[in-house]
Amino acid sequence: MNTKLIISIAKSLLIARWRQTMVAAMGVTFGITMFITLLSFMSGLNDMLDNLILNRTPHIKLYNEIKPSNIQPIQLSKKYAGSYAFIHSVKPNSSRLELYNNGAILNTLKKDNRVSGIAPKITAQVFYNIGSIDITGVINGIDVEAENRLFFFSDYVTTGKFIDLINVPNSIILGKGAAEKMLANIGDVIQVTTVKGDIMPLKVVGYFQSGLQDLDKVQSYTSLATAQKLLGKPNNYVTDIQVKLKDMTLAPMIAKEFSTLFGCDAEDIQTANSQFETGTNVRTLISYAVGITLLIVAGFGIYNILNMMIYEKMDSIAILKATGFSGFDVNRIFITIALTIGFIGGFLGLIFGFFLSAAIDQIPFNTSALPTITTYPINYNPKFYFIGTIFSLITTYFAGLFPARKASKIDPVIIIRGK
Amino acid sequence: MEIVLEAKHIYKSFHDPVTVPILKDVSFNISKGDFVSVIGKSGCGKSTLLYILSTMDTDYEGELFIDGELMRNKKEKQLASVRNEKIGFVFQFHYLLNEFSVLRNVMMPGLKLGKYSEQEVEHRAIQKLKMLGIESEAMKLANQLSGGQKQRVAIARALINDPLIIMGDEPTGNLDKKNSTIVFDIFKELAEVYNQTLLIVTHDNEFAQSTHRIIEMEDGRIIR
Ligand SMILES: Nc1ncnc2c1ncn2[C@@H]1O[C@H](COP(=O)(O)OP(=O)(O)O)[C@@H](O)[C@H]1O
Ligand SMILES: [Mg+2]
Numbered sequence: 297m298n299t300k301l302i303i304s305i306a307k308s309l310l311i312a313r314w315r316q317t318m319v320a321a322m323g324v325t326f327g328i329t330m331f332i333t334l335l336s337f338m339s340g341l342n343d344m345l346d347n348l349i350l351n352r353t354p355h356i357k358l359y360n361e362i363k364p365s366n367i368q369p370i371q372l373s374k375k376y377a378g379s380y381a382f383i384h385s386v387k388p389n390s391s392r393l394e395l396y397n398n399g400a401i402l403n404t405l406k407k408d409n410r411v412s413g414i415a416p417k418i419t420a421q422v423f424y425n426i427g428s429i430d431i432t433g434v435i436n437g438i439d440v441e442a443e444n445r446l447f448f449f450s451d452y453v454t455t456g457k458f459i460d461l462i463n464v465p466n467s468i469i470l471g472k473g474a475a476e477k478m479l480a481n482i483g484d485v486i487q488v489t490t491v492k493g494d495i496m497p498l499k500v501v502g503y504f505q506s507g508l509q510d511l512d513k514v515q516s517y518t519s520l521a522t523a524q525k526l527l528g529k530p531n532n533y534v535t536d537i538q539v540k541l542k543d544m545t546l547a548p549m550i551a552k553e554f555s556t557l558f559g560c561d562a563e564d565i566q567t568a569n570s571q572f573e574t575g576t577n578v579r580t581l582i583s584y585a586v587g588i589t590l591l592i593v594a595g596f597g598i599y600n601i602l603n604m605m606i607y608e609k610m611d612s613i614a615i616l617k618a619t620g621f622s623g624f625d626v627n628r629i630f631i632t633i634a635l636t637i638g639f640i641g642g643f644l645g646l647i648f649g650f651f652l653s654a655a656i657d658q659i660p661f662n663t664s665a666l667p668t669i670t671t672y673p674i675n676y677n678p679k680f681y682f683i684g685t686i687f688s689l690i691t692t693y694f695a696g697l698f699p700a701r702k703a704s705k706i707d708p709v710i711i712i713r714g715k
Numbered sequence: 716m717e718i719v720l721e722a723k724h725i726y727k728s729f730h731d732p733v734t735v736p737i738l739k740d741v742s743f744n745i746s747k748g749d750f751v752s753v754i755g756k757s758g759c760g761k762s763t764l765l766y767i768l769s770t771m772d773t774d775y776e777g778e779l780f781i782d783g784e785l786m787r788n789k790k791e792k793q794l795a796s797v798r799n800e801k802i803g804f805v806f807q808f809h810y811l812l813n814e815f816s817v818l819r820n821v822m823m824p825g826l827k828l829g830k831y832s833e834q835e836v837e838h839r840a841i842q843k844l845k846m847l848g849i850e851s852e853a854m855k856l857a858n859q860l861s862g863g864q865k866q867r868v869a870i871a872r873a874l875i876n877d878p879l880i881i882m883g884d885e886p887t888g889n890l891d892k893k894n895s896t897i898v899f900d901i902f903k904e905l906a907e908v909y910n911q912t913l914l915i916v917t918h919d920n921e922f923a924q925s926t927h928r929i930i931e932m933e934d935g936r937i938i939r
Contacts, residue, residue: 309814614810618806
């Protein structure tokens, strides 16, 4: 009953001062609009940049690093068990790039229910032969279908069809940069030399563009079978196993587990790309900081207008108190006014924010680095709208707090006597 | 006779910048149905006394009982509900809420009390307006009325919760002769016909003479 009365008084005061109310609400609307737009846009950019890396990066990569053995022969000798050995210039003994027993590893991974997908891979250093010049490159032998499913391979094949890697024997998809260097067109046959000196002709069936120029100058893709043939290895030869997890955040932990379980190296995505997370965090932080600043400015607007309103309405406040409204009731009236301004302003801000970000979403944005992007990226995460609503209510609440307290403290005797 | 309001040894001083005593040992009581006027020279402390009696001013010494209850030590919120329920106040300046219609102004203390439903409060408000002959203005905004009409609305508002006592601080001080007479006649009617308890501060000796009892003040004391 009391609440209803207080709301009706607040409403009447608002309507009587609808011009000021609108100006105050517009401040909030502007703040929230910018907040939503900024966060949607920044977050869209973040997602785009992250996907550039994260889509193409396995959560865990199992491989064998070329490195000297941790245990040198002298340490196995019982004779010197208690001594400390200094060994200089240690070298790795052989380049054992192959993941041994990978069939068993694959089987184990398939049964692991934390794993959402696996794609075996062969990476091989090669030379692309252009006339008399050789340039270095890397050939990735991939399980074409698994690679596409887990890492959206087809998105990055800008010319040609990715599936031709399977359909056309001895085929290759060249990095765009590498292809330009070699002047290789679709359908051409190029020569590739392995580190061991074997030469193999491969037919170009497509170009590949990852968005990272340096990568595209070196990388190219063949099927697993072609890579095995190129290297003269049997058909169980694999150098890497790429794992995608259901929950990416578990990667560091699971990587350690796999490393000991399978006796190979395991690199998790967080370690491999720590700088990206930092960039993402900084961008998000900036958007929130700007958004909140705008809201605080809007909050001061509300504060001013409420103060003015209270100054104008001294008589009304005095009369309310004289006729039996308590300070608490008066306080609630002005808090209600503030929250109403916040709610209306905030709600309009959400709508405008949505349309503004939708408009940005229509602006063409073409860059050769990002073949899958055609317009500016926008993330329509409902989270931003939720946070925007909460923020608008919180700022207006605080903006209303002090004026409302001031109003509640007004002494009716002073006002009534003052006439 | 049932005592509605009792003041016992009320003292009040202002302290800016030097302490000036305004009310000195004011004691009296008002019984149910009393029609009392307070007269005295300007500046003798009549308004100050009325603000204390109406519970709006709590900074005094002495004891004030309303409806048998001691007002000291009551919290601000409790005092507000005492004013709401038991006291109707009419000021020299009508003090209506300009954002609201006349009817709504009259209803406001009734809605705050919450004793009756909104429809009942509205019904009662219309009755009070009828009693004061201004029901035709019910839907107008408060600031569209003349001074005399406004003061009658203020009286209707003071009546809405059937208060124990109505207090008026020079309620005709701002009105012309004709309207003053109307307002005084209303107070007389309330006292005689409806047995309403009234405490009215006034300058008008003629009106004071027509009340049941006159309290005369001089220099912060009651002299009669
Ligand atoms: N806030 C105040 N501070 C100091 N003195 C005051 C204050 N309010 C009123 N007074 C003084 O108190 C005295 C009584 O005032 P008041 O009660 O309004 O008189 P009345 O209503 O009888 O004309 C006056 O002398 C006035 O100057
Ligand atoms: Mg006075």
